[in-house]
Amino acid sequence: xxxxxxxxxxxxxxxxxxxxxxxxxxxxxxxxxxxxxxxxxxxxxxxxxxxxxxxxxxxxxxxxxxxxxxxxxxxxxxxxxxxxxxxxxxxxxxxxxxxxxxxxxxxxxxxxxxxxxxxxxxxxxxxxxxxxxxxxxxxx
Numbered sequence: 111x112x113x114x115x116x117x118x119x120x121x122x123x124x125x126x127x128x129x130x131x132x133x134x135x136x137x138x139x140x141x142x143x144x145x146x147x148x149x150x151x152x153x154x155x156x157x158x159x160x161x162x163x164x165x166x167x168x169x170x171x172x173x174x175x176x177x178x179x180x181x182x183x184x185x186x187x188x189x190x191x192x193x194x195x196x197x198x199x200x201x202x203x204x205x206x207x208x209x210x211x212x213x214x215x216x217x218x219x220x221x222x223x224x225x226x227x228x229x230x231x232x233x234x235x236x237x238x239x240x241x242x243x244x245x246x247x248x249x250x
Contacts, residue, residue: 114142116151118212121158121207128162136164140172148179153200155180157216160191193217 116124127139139162159169159180169177181186183199200213 112120113147116146116154121154125158125162128164137172143176144173153205153213154201156196156199
């Protein structure tokens with residue numbers, strides 16, 4: 111299988127496969143992850159690890175190289191991945207600004223859903239995030 115470039119366009123498709131109740135879809139999603147080109151997809155890989163409800167056992171079985179990679183970049187496979195940890199890792203790797211914007215967008219969506227689930231009255235809430243990198247602001 112040729113290396114897959116995980117991008118904004120493919121992120122949602124693979125996340126949907128990994129979120130499926132059908133084990134075959136999860137296995138297919140992890141197989142795609144296993145063929146991921148890390149040089150272009152670290153932000154997406156870390157977010158998928160955070161957002162997909164896939165056990166470490168399945169990651170190790172169906173995406174062993176990516177599971178080991180995540181472990182080696184100072185992520186303990188058995189512990190939950192935090193958004194703060196993801197941000198730190200992608201900043202350390204100097205990913206493109208577009209990847210950081212993608213991360214901030216997904217984090218904002220996650221926080222919005224979290225708040226909406228706890229406070230149904232806040233149906234019209236929208237969260238915007240701003241991150242400062244070397245005196246440059248990134249809005250999301």
